[in-house]
Amino acid sequence: MRIYNTLTKTKEEFVPREDKKVKMFICGPTVYDYIHIGNARTFVFFDVVAKYLRHSGYNLEYIQNITDIDNKIIERAQKENVNSLEYAKKYTKIFKEDMKALGVTSPEYKNATDHIPEVVKQVQTLLDKGNAYVIENDGIYFDLSTFPDYGKLSGRTANMADDAVSRIDDSDKKRNRSDFALWKFSQEGDPSWPASFGDGRPGWHIEDTAITEKYFGPQYDLHGAGQDLIFPHHEAEIAQQESASGLKPFVKYWMHTGFLINKEKKMSKSLGNFLSLNEALKSYSPETIRFYFLSAHYRSPLDFSEEILKQSEAAVMRINEFRHKLNLLTSQVKNIDPKETAEILQKVREAMNDDFNTPEAIGTFFELIRQTNQKLENGQMAMTELTKIIDFFDKVLGIIPKSITFPPEIQTLIDQRELARESMDFTIADQLRSQIESLGYQIDDTIYGPLVKKKK
Ligand code: AMP
Numbered sequence: 001m002r003i004y005n006t007l008t009k010t011k012e013e014f015v016p017r018e019d020k021k022v023k024m025f026i027c028g029p030t031v032y033d034y035i036h037i038g039n040a041r042t043f044v045f046f047d048v049v050a051k052y053l054r055h056s057g058y059n060l061e062y063i064q065n066i067t068d069i070d071n072k073i074i075e076r077a078q079k080e081n082v083n084s085l086e087y088a089k090k091y092t093k094i095f096k097e098d099m100k101a102l103g104v105t106s107p108e109y110k111n112a113t114d115h116i117p118e119v120v121k122q123v124q125t126l127l128d129k130g131n132a133y134v135i136e137n138d139g140i141y142f143d144l145s146t147f148p149d150y151g152k153l154s155g156r157t158a159n160m161a162d163d164a165v166s167r168i169d170d171s172d173k174k175r176n177r178s179d180f181a182l183w184k185f186s187q188e189g190d191p192s193w194p195a196s197f198g199d200g201r202p203g204w205h206i207e208d209t210a211i212t213e214k215y216f217g218p219q220y221d222l223h224g225a226g227q228d229l230i231f232p233h234h235e236a237e238i239a240q241q242e243s244a245s246g247l248k249p250f251v252k253y254w255m256h257t258g259f260l261i262n263k264e265k266k267m268s269k270s271l272g273n274f275l276s277l278n279e280a281l282k283s284y285s286p287e288t289i290r291f292y293f294l295s296a297h298y299r300s301p302l303d304f305s306e307e308i309l310k311q312s313e314a315a316v317m318r319i320n321e322f323r324h325k326l327n328l329l330t331s332q333v334k335n336i337d338p339k340e341t342a343e344i345l346q347k348v349r350e351a352m353n354d355d356f357n358t359p360e361a362i363g364t365f366f367e368l369i370r371q372t373n374q375k376l377e378n379g380q381m382a383m384t385e386l387t388k389i390i391d392f393f394d395k396v397l398g399i400i401p402k403s404i405t406f407p408p409e410i411q412t413l414i415d416q417r418e419l420a421r422e423s424m425d426f427t428i429a430d431q432l433r434s435q436i437e438s439l440g441y442q443i444d445d446t447i448y449g450p451l452v453k454k455k456k
Helices: 037-055 071-079 084-101 112-128 206-216 227-245 277-283 286-294 306-329 338-353 358-377 383-397 408-422 426-438
Strands: 002-005 010-013 021-026 059-066 108-111 132-135 139-142 181-185 200-202 220-226 251-257 260-262 441-446 449-454
Touching (some): 021 206, 037 059, 112 181, 139 227, 206 220, 220 227, 277 286, 306 449, 408 449
Antiparallel strands (some): 132 139, 181 200, 441 449
């Protein structure tokens, strides 16, 4: 399996640090609002990476953090006059429900506020080693002059206008311009935790390395997020962990997803050009949303458009019809040709093994649907092998609709029509067909039985 590594800027053979064991960490959301579908793109992609690694026989530990202490959370909570930790709890719950609804089931979530002792320990280590310093009445900062490797992931060392730089890193007393906060001392109204170097709360970057050091140790295999987090967030993580442990590399493979773009700009909460996942799930099925994300390569930008979402919906509908047809056929398929379908599954795996090329994998699946639709007519396909392929796209990519269901009134009409046909009452059967068609569905009577689909 080959993975594009942001650290080396090349596709590399994936060799975990320990045999088939993989430790993977992905940056999760800051829970001050509903997440948008740009965030969801990143989370769905890494859900597929996790599921594919497990499917390929790796023993994967996958952790995602939840940032439940942050300036934005505190500001929003103050505006609404509620406790900021309670406020974060509310959006953590919503986030987890939305993820579940979208079929993102692979990560184990860890809250920042459940790991304050680990944060304090790491800050203390950095102070003891001379990598951190105190600014009175402000906080503890990382001294970047002690870490010459800063910039090795992104290839740059200075902030740029579009970097997500937190305001908590602002101070005119810093030793170096890009030094970042590890710890902020207590301020009135802010949540605060005890520490021997002064009560306060964690900086932006330290929660991730505190969490991963606890569960994975000082070095691990795979770290990912959206591209916006390469600099300074991931650079800061490298500086913290490699300085604290003295071991390199902190992470072997770094993966970053391209942005979901709306009106030529990165979809983001601060720009206000976003669609929340919660809203999107009211209009589109989870399979449609996942299909939309996965039909583009994860490192490419993806345009937000209702039109592409509609196309994804139509594609998922085609998969649904295909499955429906297969269900009708299960007992009827005669000649078995497992070789051909095994080759298709092999092609799908090759695409996934080449830096998780989901659009190519999906393309191969649709090629199969096209070919099979013809072959099913004369019963030339192997049912068991086909089931394996469908299972793969269900379990790993999550783009197969859960069940073939019609609205109850349509299902009743379909059943009544079948009864009429069985008792040779064709006039009634035809009337029922017209009724079904007038409601936006069409029926094809195949040699295997009636195939019902939504009209295009
Ligand atoms: P945040 O809550 O802003 O820290 O974002 C959570 C995750 O979503 C991070 O991995 C970000 O890199 C990712 N992300 C944020 N905006 C986008 C976007 N427009 N497209 C893709 N990923 C994004």
